[in-house]
Amino acid sequence: MSRPDPHPADQDTGATGVHMRNAMGQLLQKLRYEPTAxxxxxxxxxxxxxxxxxxMLVWEPRRVVPTYAVPDDDILAGISPRASTTATEDSSAGIMLPDLSKTPVFDPRTPFDVRTTQGEPIELRVAGTDAVASGFRPHDPGLAGYVILAFADFDSWFEEDDEIISHPHDPYGRIDVRGTSRHVQLMLDGHMLADTTRARMLFETNLPARYYLPMEDVVAPLVPSSTTSMCSYKGHATWYSAVLGDRTVEDIVWQYKLPLSDAAEVKDYAAFLDERLDLIIDGEQQERPVTPWS
Known part of the structure; x- marks a missing residue:
C-alpha cells in the first residue's frame, strides 16, 4: 500500500494551501512556548x-513533547548553577519520524541535558535533604526570568489537583478512540497473532493509528513481560511477549488495565507493535510505520 508524501509542500505542485503536518514539522526546528492557565x-x-x-509549556528545538518552565519567584527551593553534563546536540542525534520531519527529533527518552538552545544549566536543592533536580535558564527574551525543569527529576507533578505522569500534555495534541468493524489481522512470518472485526482505533497526534483488540480475538499465546511503560495521555501499560511455536517475540503487545480518562475506551484491550509485524486491514497488507519503536 503506497502512502502519500509526508512533505507535499516541498514539491512544486502549485497548491496554495498548507499541509498541517508539514507546517508542524517546520516548527519543530524552533524554540516554542505557550502559557498555560x-x-x-x-x-x-x-x-x-x-x-x-x-x-509556560516549552518545546526546545526538535523536541516533540513539552516540559514546564516556571518563574524563579515561584520556586520554593534553592537554585544554584550546575555544570552541564551533555554538550549541545549535533544534527545527527535523535530518532526519525519521517511523517513529521526530515531531520531527527527528540522523544521523551532523550536526556534533559541534551540542549538545542543556548542558556545556563542550574539545579534545585531542597534544604536538609539530598533531593536535587535539574533545570535550565534559556537565553531567550520570551522566557526571561523562567527556568525549564527536568520533569523526570521530581517526585510528582500536578495540574490543578490532578497528578500527571511522563510529561505535560501538549495543548495541540489529542487522543480519539473510535470503534471499527474493519477486518484487522496481525501476522508475523506466516503466523496469525490476532484476527478481529471488533477493534478500537486509537488516533494520537503525530503517531500512527493503533488498533486495540479484544483479548478474545488474540490468537497467539501471550506471556507477561517484566517491561512496563507510561504515557502522559493513556497511563501505565503492561507488556506481553507472544509465543509463536518454539519462538517468543519479546515485548510485542501492551495493554492499559487502568487507563487515564483519555484512553478509557481501550481498557483491557490489547495493541500490537505493528512496526514489527504485518498488519492486514480488509485483506490489504499495510506498510509498516516508522516510529521510535520500529
Whole structure:
C-alpha cells in the first residue's frame, strides 16, 4: 500500500494551501512556548518545591513533547548553577519520524541535558535533604526570568489537583478512540497473532493509528513481560511477549488495565507493535510505520 508524501509542500505542485503536518514539522526546528492557565505544582524530596499559575509549556528545538518552565519567584527551593553534563546536540542525534520531519527529533527518552538552545544549566536543592533536580535558564527574551525543569527529576507533578505522569500534555495534541468493524489481522512470518472485526482505533497526534483488540480475538499465546511503560495521555501499560511455536517475540503487545480518562475506551484491550509485524486491514497488507519503536 503506497502512502502519500509526508512533505507535499516541498514539491512544486502549485497548491496554495498548507499541509498541517508539514507546517508542524517546520516548527519543530524552533524554540516554542505557550502559557498555560493551569495551576502547576511539583514535589521533590517529599516537599512542594513549586506552586505557580504562571507556568509556560516549552518545546526546545526538535523536541516533540513539552516540559514546564516556571518563574524563579515561584520556586520554593534553592537554585544554584550546575555544570552541564551533555554538550549541545549535533544534527545527527535523535530518532526519525519521517511523517513529521526530515531531520531527527527528540522523544521523551532523550536526556534533559541534551540542549538545542543556548542558556545556563542550574539545579534545585531542597534544604536538609539530598533531593536535587535539574533545570535550565534559556537565553531567550520570551522566557526571561523562567527556568525549564527536568520533569523526570521530581517526585510528582500536578495540574490543578490532578497528578500527571511522563510529561505535560501538549495543548495541540489529542487522543480519539473510535470503534471499527474493519477486518484487522496481525501476522508475523506466516503466523496469525490476532484476527478481529471488533477493534478500537486509537488516533494520537503525530503517531500512527493503533488498533486495540479484544483479548478474545488474540490468537497467539501471550506471556507477561517484566517491561512496563507510561504515557502522559493513556497511563501505565503492561507488556506481553507472544509465543509463536518454539519462538517468543519479546515485548510485542501492551495493554492499559487502568487507563487515564483519555484512553478509557481501550481498557483491557490489547495493541500490537505493528512496526514489527504485518498488519492486514480488509485483506490489504499495510506498510509498516516508522516510529521510535520500529
Amino acid at each position: 493551569k495551576r502547576i505544582r511539583a514535589t521533590l524530596g517529599g516537599r512542594t518545591v513549586l506552586d505557580t499559575t504562571r507556568a
